Amino acid sequence: MTPSPEKQTAPGHVLLEASNLTRILPAIVPVTLVQDVSFQVGEAEFVAITGPSGSGKSSLLYLLGLLDRPTSGEVRIDGLPTHALTSAEMAHLRLEKLGFVFQFHFLLPEFTALENVMIPMQRLGKRSPKAQLDHATELLAALGLEEFLHRRPEQLSGGQRQRVAVARALANSPQLILADEPTGSLDSVSTEQVFESLQAIVKTERTTVVAVTHDIDLADRMDRRIHLVDGRIDYDRHHQREEAPGLGA
Numbered sequence: 001m002t003p004s005p006e007k008q009t010a011p012g013h014v015l016l017e018a019s020n021l022t023r024i025l026p027a028i029v030p031v032t033l034v035q036d037v038s039f040q041v042g043e044a045e046f047v048a049i050t051g052p053s054g055s056g057k058s059s060l061l062y063l064l065g066l067l068d069r070p071t072s073g074e075v076r077i078d079g080l081p082t083h084a085l086t087s088a089e090m091a092h093l094r095l096e097k098l099g100f101v102f103q104f105h106f107l108l109p110e111f112t113a114l115e116n117v118m119i120p121m122q123r124l125g126k127r128s129p130k131a132q133l134d135h136a137t138e139l140l141a142a143l144g145l146e147e148f149l150h151r152r153p154e155q156l157s158g159g160q161r162q163r164v165a166v167a168r169a170l171a172n173s174p175q176l177i178l179a180d181e182p183t184g185s186l187d188s189v190s191t192e193q194v195f196e197s198l199q200a201i202v203k204t205e206r207t208t209v210v211a212v213t214h215d216i217d218l219a220d221r222m223d224r225r226i227h228l229v230d231g232r233i234d235y236d237r238h239h240q241r242e243e244a245p246g247l248g249a
């Protein structure tokens with residue numbers, strides 16, 4: 001797969017920036033989900049967010065993915081401040097620049113793998129129907145699913161479904177993929193396949209991936225680990241990069 005031309009940016013380019021992010025749920029006793037979190041993530045970084053249950057990992061990912069708004073602080077995507085955007089502008093930015101993978105695949109059950117991957121392209125409307133079909137086919141083939149293009153989710157294994165979800169997240173060539181426990185419901189073989197797919201996307205497409213995980217072995221194989229405790233960053237540690245094969249290798 002050739003890298004998408006629109007994603008060629010300078011080395012060291014900051015793609016995601018969280019500045020003093022705080023999210024407090026208003027209630028009689030307010031609940032602090034995320035507290036004063038700041039970090040920058042560069043292009044083609046593969047970052048793990050770890051922490052004990054309830055430490056605010058998913059809440060942080062929702063803020064980074066513009067699925068929730070902070071009480072204070074700010075998220076910048078590719079240098080663009082997002083705090084003043086309307087909900088419609090945020091939705092468009094998500095569709096164009098972000099891809100999401102969740103623990104449960106959320107594929108549409110009545111559609112085939114191919115159709116599920118084409119849906120975000122249809123919504124963005126930048127490719128012709130033929131180009132959508134070709135790109136979806138190419139993405140699924142690169143994820144080792146060329147034999148399963150016309151199967152519906154119920155006709156696929158858990159690992160295959162999750163790889164379709166990864167292909168769907170890649171459909172609009174996002175700059176950033178946000179994944180919440182992408183391997184949380186998978187066996188060890190499927191976990192490895194999905195992990196290696198994400199790793200290959202970082203290398204081949206230079207996409208940035210930020211993934212919440214409870215799997216410390218996987219977290220240690222990513223470029224960096226941001227560990228949360230009680231909604232705050234406990235530590236932010238860089239690792240030596242593991243060599244990854246390219247997508248479809």
Ligand SMILES: Nc1ncnc2c1ncn2[C@@H]1O[C@H](COP(=O)(O)OP(=O)(O)OP(=O)(O)O)[C@@H](O)[C@H]1O
Nearest residue numbers: 025031032033051052053054055056057058059060
């Ligand atoms: N809507 C809500 N109302 C009240 N409390 C909430 C709500 N959403 C989250 N919380 C609380 O906020 C804290 C952070 O939740 P969050 O889901 O972000 O943690 P997490 O680290 O992703 O947890 P897990 O690893 O168990 O998925 C938790 O204590 C949770 O109970």
